[in-house]
Amino acid sequence: MRLPIRAVTPESESAEIIGWVHEVRDLGGLTFFLIRDRTGIIQVTIPKKKVPAEIVEAARDVSRESVVRVQGKVKAIAKAPGGREIVPEELEIISVAESPLPLDVAEKVPAEMDTRIDSRFLDVRKPRVRAIFAIRSTVTCAATEFLHSRGYINITTPKIVAAATEGGTELFPIAYFEKEAFMNQSPQLYKQMMMAAGFEKVFEIGPIFRAEEHNTVRHLNEATSLDVEASFADHNDVMELLEDLIVYVYEAVAKTCGEHLAELDVDLAVPKKPFPRIPYAEAIEIANATIEEKLAFGDDLSPAAERAIGNEIGQHYFVVDWPTDIRPYYAMPYPDRPEFCKAFDLMHPRMELSSGAQRIHDHDLLVERIRAKGLAPEAFEFYLKAFRYGMPPHAGWGLGIERLVMTMLGLGNIREAVLFPRDRHRLTP
Amino acid sequence: MRLPIRAVTPESESAEIIGWVHEVRDLGGLTFFLIRDRTGIIQVTIPKKKVPAEIVEAARDVSRESVVRVQGKVKAIAKAPGGREIVPEELEIISVAESPLPLDVAEKVPAEMDTRIDSRFLDVRKPRVRAIFAIRSTVTCAATEFLHSRGYINITTPKIVAAATEGGTELFPIAYFEKEAFMNQSPQLYKQMMMAAGFEKVFEIGPIFRAEEHNTVRHLNEATSLDVEASFADHNDVMELLEDLIVYVYEAVAKTCGEHLAELDVDLAVPKKPFPRIPYAEAIEIANATIEEKLAFGDDLSPAAERAIGNEIGQHYFVVDWPTDIRPYYAMPYPDRPEFCKAFDLMHPRMELSSGAQRIHDHDLLVERIRAKGLAPEAFEFYLKAFRYGMPPHAGWGLGIERLVMTMLGLGNIREAVLFPRDRHRLTP
Numbered sequence: 001m002r003l004p005i006r007a008v009t010p011e012s013e014s015a016e017i018i019g020w021v022h023e024v025r026d027l028g029g030l031t032f033f034l035i036r037d038r039t040g041i042i043q044v045t046i047p048k049k050k051v052p053a054e055i056v057e058a059a060r061d062v063s064r065e066s067v068v069r070v071q072g073k074v075k076a077i078a079k080a081p082g083g084r085e086i087v088p089e090e091l092e093i094i095s096v097a098e099s100p101l102p103l104d105v106a107e108k109v110p111a112e113m114d115t116r117i118d119s120r121f122l123d124v125r126k127p128r129v130r131a132i133f134a135i136r137s138t139v140t141c142a143a144t145e146f147l148h149s150r151g152y153i154n155i156t157t158p159k160i161v162a163a164a165t166e167g168g169t170e171l172f173p174i175a176y177f178e179k180e181a182f183m184n185q186s187p188q189l190y191k192q193m194m195m196a197a198g199f200e201k202v203f204e205i206g207p208i209f210r211a212e213e214h215n216t217v218r219h220l221n222e223a224t225s226l227d228v229e230a231s232f233a234d235h236n237d238v239m240e241l242l243e244d245l246i247v248y249v250y251e252a253v254a255k256t257c258g259e260h261l262a263e264l265d266v267d268l269a270v271p272k273k274p275f276p277r278i279p280y281a282e283a284i285e286i287a288n289a290t291i292e293e294k295l296a297f298g299d300d301l302s303p304a305a306e307r308a309i310g311n312e313i314g315q316h317y318f319v320v321d322w323p324t325d326i327r328p329y330y331a332m333p334y335p336d337r338p339e340f341c342k343a344f345d346l347m348h349p350r351m352e353l354s355s356g357a358q359r360i361h362d363h364d365l366l367v368e369r370i371r372a373k374g375l376a377p378e379a380f381e382f383y384l385k386a387f388r389y390g391m392p393p394h395a396g397w398g399l400g401i402e403r404l405v406m407t408m409l410g411l412g413n414i415r416e417a418v419l420f421p422r423d424r425h426r427l428t429p
Numbered sequence: 430m431r432l433p434i435r436a437v438t439p440e441s442e443s444a445e446i447i448g449w450v451h452e453v454r455d456l457g458g459l460t461f462f463l464i465r466d467r468t469g470i471i472q473v474t475i476p477k478k479k480v481p482a483e484i485v486e487a488a489r490d491v492s493r494e495s496v497v498r499v500q501g502k503v504k505a506i507a508k509a510p511g512g513r514e515i516v517p518e519e520l521e522i523i524s525v526a527e528s529p530l531p532l533d534v535a536e537k538v539p540a541e542m543d544t545r546i547d548s549r550f551l552d553v554r555k556p557r558v559r560a561i562f563a564i565r566s567t568v569t570c571a572a573t574e575f576l577h578s579r580g581y582i583n584i585t586t587p588k589i590v591a592a593a594t595e596g597g598t599e600l601f602p603i604a605y606f607e608k609e610a611f612m613n614q615s616p617q618l619y620k621q622m623m624m625a626a627g628f629e630k631v632f633e634i635g636p637i638f639r640a641e642e643h644n645t646v647r648h649l650n651e652a653t654s655l656d657v658e659a660s661f662a663d664h665n666d667v668m669e670l671l672e673d674l675i676v677y678v679y680e681a682v683a684k685t686c687g688e689h690l691a692e693l694d695v696d697l698a699v700p701k702k703p704f705p706r707i708p709y710a711e712a713i714e715i716a717n718a719t720i721e722e723k724l725a726f727g728d729d730l731s732p733a734a735e736r737a738i739g740n741e742i743g744q745h746y747f748v749v750d751w752p753t754d755i756r757p758y759y760a761m762p763y764p765d766r767p768e769f770c771k772a773f774d775l776m777h778p779r780m781e782l783s784s785g786a787q788r789i790h791d792h793d794l795l796v797e798r799i800r801a802k803g804l805a806p807e808a809f810e811f812y813l814k815a816f817r818y819g820m821p822p823h824a825g826w827g828l829g830i831e832r833l834v835m836t837m838l839g840l841g842n843i844r845e846a847v848l849f850p851r852d853r854h855r856l857t858p
Contacts, residue, residue: 002661018661018821020627020819021819036627037627037629038627038628038629065818065819066819067819067820067821094790094821094822095790095791095816095819095820095821096819097817097818097819098817098818101818102814102818119814120622120626121622121623121625121626121814121815121818122625122626122818124623124626124627124628125626125627130626130627130628133582133584133628134582136583137577137582137583137584138577140583141573141574141577141583144570144573144574145570145573145574148566148567148570153562153563153566154565154566154569154570155562155566155848156636156653156830156847156848157848157849158651158849158851159588159612159636159638159651160601160612160638160650160651160851160856161856161857162856162857172589172603172604172605173603173604174601174602174603174612175601175602176601176856177640177853179856181856183588183589183603183612190848190849193549193550193858194550194553194848196550196551197549197550197551197553197554197559198449198465198466198467198553198554198559199467199553199559199562200466200467206635206636207585207588207635207636209588209589211606213606221589222587222588222589224585232431232447361523361524362524382857382858383858385531385548385550385858386550387524388526388527389494389526389527389530389531389550389551390449390450390494390495390496390524390525390526391496391524392447392496392523392524393523401585418585419584419585419586419619419623420586420587420619422587422589424606427589427590427591427605427608427610428590428591428811429622429811429812429814
């Protein structure tokens with residue numbers, strides 16, 4: 001029975017392993033392989049005079065990154081990784097790797113991002129890169145567990161839609177039989193409709209699609225969004241939920257991904273609750289104290305402003321009380337000062353992670369706000385209808401999974417946090 | 430503080446609730462409301478002479494399915510739902526529902542599927558319909574938990590792709606900036622590439638898109654697929670995993686969704702392991718014993734054949750040992766009888782739930798099989814490349830979430846199991 005490499009200890013008598021040939025060294029009378037699987041690396045030592053001739057023969061054909069099966073005796077040996085080696089009694093080449101490799105898995109030669117993604121399946125063999133995706137998996141599974149345990153219903157909303165969520169032009173058009181359709185840029189309208197459906201608390205983890213032209217290290221054209229919406233809740237309620245979720249997810253990663261964090265040299269600090277709430281007006285002041293291109297009231301926060309505020313605050317924080325005019329039409333204005341609204345952004349010191357708000361639940365106010373944005377209410381009839389037959393007050397947010405992983409692990413490029421990125425110029429692999 | 434309706438007991442002294450007006454009855458001196466939230470229904474009784482005039486006034490304007498807040502004294506009363514009623518001290522109309530309703534939530538008049546989906550947000554207010562989606566949520570969350578706990582990594586593969594998984598024409602084309610792209614019909618090729626990446630065990634729950642022309646009660650053009658792939662595993666290993674997952678998910682639903690199952694009148698029997706393995710040749714014989722349009726060797730199982738075999742077996746089962754020619758190019762032929770392959774379908778007595786196989790991991794054999802299907806290997810270069818640098822043996826399957834829910838709950842139409850179905854004719858809401 002094959003063992004994961006981690007399970008082979010210096011005390012094991014014999015072992016059968018399958019893995020990738022990480023390195024080959026031929027010293028004449030002695031050949032060393034390092035074999036790698038997802039649990040670790042082990043040395044296989046082939047003393048040519050002491051093993052059967054067919055093994056020596058087979059070993060000659062083994063190229064780096066081939067998949068091999070080795071069965072043999074385990075010996076304790078201080079200098080080898082994990083303090084043990086295998087001397088093979090059987091050696092089977094399961095899948096030969098061509099040479100040269102398009103990418104160096106042992107990472108002696110660092111590669112450019114584009115080269116890495118062109119051969120992503122090789123790139124991800126690097127323990128450091130695999131660690132990112134093992135952690136990303138823990139993030140999504142822990143978020144699912146957290147929300148399910150709090151009574152949130154996991155919903156699935158359509159990705160093929162007839163209308164733009166925010167009326168923008170940044171949509172990918174689809175030919176849907178005889179009709180024109182679009183790939184959805186956000187589950188926003190659908191999760192709100194589920195509030196009218198009486199679902200009370202919902203979440204979804206799924207793809208979102210944005211035909212944004214700009215190509216940066218923090219934008220993707222296809223990303224994963226964790227969306228939440230809750231009835232009978234206001235912006236403060238869902239900010240608390242978001243804080244709790246962030247802390248829960250960080251704790252899950254800290255608790256179960258120690259090895260992967262070590263691989264990435266990340267000393268993970270779990271954020272402390274409550275995160276500071278910084279009113280928009282104050283955020284502008286903090287930013288303007290240091291940035292060159294000063295912001296005026298009503299400007300969105302520029303990347304430079306985000307960095308300046310992040311430096312000042314030094315931890316996760318919320319920007320609250322935004323000007324109504326620069327938020328989407330569905331954000332609820334404060335009744336007593338309608339030029340501000342109950343919207344918020346969750347910020348990591350490096351960048352924005354999440355946007356949310358208490359939403360407008362009054363049909364007529366919503367129509368007014370849609371018009372004020374220069375959009376046509378007729379295009380939103382399927383959505384507005386849900387506001388005419390009993391819509392409860394509700395609030396929610398959307399959180400970018402890639403940005404969460406990127407900021408958690410200090411990754412420089414958002415493409416590090418997604419297996420097969422889609423951007424302005426990239427559609428493969 | 431607002432209470433969920435379930436929490437209001439005959440022993441409560443007072444309560445504040447928010448919910449939808451399920452029914453209104455005006456008996457002159459006495460008005461009854463039934464108020465509904467996601468936890469239940471409660472009666473609100475307004476004796477006109479005993480409550481403040483402004484409440485009587487407000488109550489006059491309350492239409493069915495409006496959202497109201499009620500604060501008042503709780504009284505035990507045998508005839509009311511849950512044995513209690515509230516006599517209001519405060520009544521606030523939060524959101525007025527227009528009349529008439531496009532759909533009867535109290536379901537005195539049953540509606541056609543199309544009418545129901547046109548007003549899905551109202552349709553889902555029916556406790557019976559909501560129960561389906563609460564159960565679906567438990568299914569996806571339990572599956573996530575099961576796979577995560579077994580060391581499967583939750584991956585996200587792209588939905589915008591440059592090539593067809595199976596070379597079929599059943600794809601929705603997308604305008605991706607200057608390029609033509611498609612919505613992915615399956616994560617198949619990507620999850621296999623993650624085997625070359627050394628991920629060993631992966632899963633994904635995500636949307637799949639098929640531009641199939643036919644419109645039936647068991648097909649959708651956008652569906653949710655649970656995909657699994659495992660290295661160093663054969664078809665038998667992943668069939669066992671699939672069996673374990675089905676049983677785990679049924680048990681989770683049986684254990685935690687009692688109320689919802691009762692709402693649906695479903696007496697859930699957890700399937701027993703192991704599910705019978707029926708070789709394809711035998712399945713054909715079983716079917717031909719009763720069906721009219723007899724099948725020949727090499728035919729796919731017709732819906733009539735699936736029903737006939739299902740009737741005979743009477744539980745979940747696998748059809749194994751399929752003719753290689755009628756399975757996708759990536760299914761692994763048996764070395765000693767290559768006209769058969771290591772593919773399987775998981776069947777519910779009513780229909781197919783899942784397809785899987787041990788996959789071909791040898792590059793040259795794969796190219797040969799792609800050619801044999803009349804496809805061009807050049808179109809699959811991004812995929813084939815992963816087979817040239819060390820691809821381990823692997824196996825996996827894809828499971829349709831909607832069909833799993835549909836068969837678990839005995840639903841007649843797959844559209845019952847998806848909030849916003851997309852089919853040949855439907856793109857909204």
